[in-house]
Amino acid sequence: MLLWVILLVLAPVSGQFGKVQNCDFNITFGVSYECLNMMKWQRSIDFLWDPLPLRTYKSIIFLQPPWTTVFRGERVNLTCKGFGFYSSQKTKWYYRHLGKEISRETQKNTLEVQESGEYRCQAQGSPLSSPVSLDFSSASLILQAPLSVFEGDSVVLRCRAKAEVTLKTTIYKNENVLAFLNKTTDFHISHASLKDNGAYRCTGYKETCCLVSSNTVKIQVQESFTRPVLRVSSFQPISGSPVTLTCETRLSLERSDVPLQFCFFRNDQMLGSGCSLSPKFQITAMWSKDSGSYWCKAATMCYNTTSNSLRSWIQVLIPASHPVLTLSPEKALNFEGTKVKLHCETQEDSLRTLYKFYHDGVPLRHKSVRCEKGASISFSLTTEHSGNYYCTADNGHGAKPSEAVSLSVTVPVSRPVLTLSSAEDLISEGAKLTLHCEAQRGSLPIVYQFHHEDASLGNRSAHSAGGVAISFSLTADHSGNYYCTANNGFGPQRSEAVSLSITVPVSRPVLTLSSAEALTFEGATVTLYCEVQRGSPRILYQFYHEDVPLGSNSTPSVGKVSFSFSLTAAHSGNYYCTADNGFGPQRSEAVSLFVTVPVSRPILTLRVPRAQAVVGDLLELRCEALRGSPPIMYWFYHEDVTLGSSSVPSGGEASFNLSLTAEHSGNYSCEANNGLVAQHSDTISLSVIVPVSRPILTFRAPRAQAVVGDLLELHCEALRGSSPILYWFYHEDVTLGKVSAPSGGGAYFNLSLTTEHSGIYSCEADNGLEAQRSEMVTLKVAVPVSRPVLTLRAPRAQVAVGDLLELHCEALRGSPLILYQFYHEDVTLGNSSALSGGAFFNLSLTAEHSGNYSCEADNGLGAQRSETVTLYLTGREPASDPCRSPSDLDSQEPTYHNVPAWEELQPVYSNVNPRGENVVYSEVRIIREKKKHAVASNPRHLRNKGSRIIYSEVKVASTPASRCLFLASSAPHR
16 A cells, blocks of 8 residues: 555656756647547547447556656656546556556546556446556666557657766667767657567767666557458349448557548549548449449548558349240130140340249249240149249349239039038037038039929029038928039039938926925925926936936926925925936926925023123124024013014024113013914023112211211212122221122211311212212311310409409310300309300409309300309509509519319418518418318428419508508419
């Protein structure tokens, strides 16, 4: 691959290597401008003068510069051309050097190289080219010559030297001095010819040493085209016929574009208006004066090269004229045995003329004669000699026929022969008979006469050989003797008699039936009779049932035959008989026989669209009696109640369709009756499944309102549907359980209620066909109220008459809505309803409001009473009450409430003076009761035990404030 890269390095064609004396790389062929234009025009026409197929031309390599020897470092452009291609094309190249060959492909048809070796190319559609050897020389002196030299070329031989060589050039040919070149490097051969063949070299002088000799170049002058050959369409044309002359030659591949001119000659005289580019010359008509020696010449238009073909002789032939045939004697009667003479003669008689005689287009044997004054033949007439005669004359340029002459030989008729023929094998009544009468010898026309028992049947005239015939249809009267006569004017000739006996075919038979019983039941005997009215014996009778043979019988005379058998059900159908006496069977008309068969016990089948019958399905009842004569009436029953009927006129099964309801369960049967006896089928039971209807869900609880802890009973029931039914119970779409009900009445499911059981309930019923879901039912589980807590609220710690007291009652558990009642000393103060958060009641205090307070909560499930709270009131103090400090005004609003219901507390009263001052607190505490009541002696100890203050009074010695009353609460302030 590296070698190819070196070879394909692109460089200018005019580049130099070292100091080389530069000369123009061109070669002159001495071609005129007009000739070049002609060459271009010649490319556009077909090369009619080239006999070789175009596809056999090799690819050609052209060089630029045109030398095969150049200095090393210079480049040569190779161009590959296939025949007829003048544009760039994809080309394969092959390079061979020192025994190794490398190939490559280029997109165009050019390649630039700079390495010595042997090059070949292959253009698309053309074979591989011949090798071209290039020498990239390192010598100081080289002689350059073109690759190919043709006759007529103007050739240049160029002697080139490097700078160290002085060009005082001498040119040698075959080692003989040819010329001395003083101031030029080129030696010219103006018009190359074969004498210029030889080995050429040149010499020069080196400045430092000696004489230097170049390489040797061999010049071999080639022909531009091959010697032409004259082709003639016919070397012996008939006078007046055209002749085409073709001058064939072949151009050298390197000169395939060179135009040629062609000239045609007869006896050294040019034909036509001169030379032309066409290799063909047409002579429209050749006459005897045109016979002579013909040749052609081919010449190049640009190189003055000519070549002549060999001479060819053309002889124009003159054909014979049409001969005349005569017959002698002309007027004699041409009976058998008469001798006649036929004479044939042409106007251009010569010993070279061949005469032949013909009878009705067939050559007469041994009758071909060569004569100078015509030819004659003689022969004695026979019957075969009648017909048309003609002769031909041939002088070697084609036979010419004479006009035909007719000859009729008269012959008396021979004894005719009568033959009888019929298309049928037997001569029978109704057959078409043909009588044929023919005389083997006798001149035409011949009259033939036909006779039956001396009675004339008619005559026919024959104008050609083969006799005549008459035809007619035979009857019984045509039996007897027949003969014929033949006459051509020399007396009739009679044939021998032929006897004819007419056979009468049987007439159409008649079939009749007889039975001993009036009705044809199974087991009865029936007799078939077959009879013909006409027909020649012997007659063969055949009996058939539905085209199946039953039996046969033969009788020697016209009459009746019979056939008997016992009836079965299979014997119903059509019967006929045939009669045959050798002329083909005759068939009677068909007679129908119907064998009555009582119906067998029918078979009932039920068909539903699925394995189990369901309400709404279409039930098909099919009833069929496998035996029994039609028509058959079928009846269908359900529990012995008629459903319907169907008549089958041609046998087979009957069907009845029924759209199923729940009432259609039960026993089914069918009955078949064809008027003889009724037969009942077996009973078939059918159970119709009813899909479940939408179930109904109901609740059952011990009270109107379901309460936590109650036992709830859920009942689900589908009012319609076949058992068993499986019931599913759901709470908020979560399965609670399932219960199967083997019979009606629905299913139950029990549930102990909790607060979580409130919500939506549903149930589902399924009996295997389609599940149905009930409507949703909502259940709310009520919670009983807990014991309420009563809380009292006043605007200040010391409650006095006129203050506004707020009572708050709240049950911490219980379903809304809750009704709250407020009590003072068990007297109802009022009520209030609340969904949540308890209820409030306000009271403007008076002196009568001291005492015990309580409240009650009720949500309809039972009322709960709070614990009692005691309230003590004092008279209202002046506004400047010294017992009230400024901090009291801003203190949190006091709160009063009762102790929780589940605690039983006992009040403990004590006076407390924690600091030993003159202030005394009076407190009432409530403590849990244990085994017995106890009064705490140490108030501080009581506080630590979790006691709760429900009453307190603060007294200060010798001050009005000692009379102040306070209420305290053990509950957290709100």
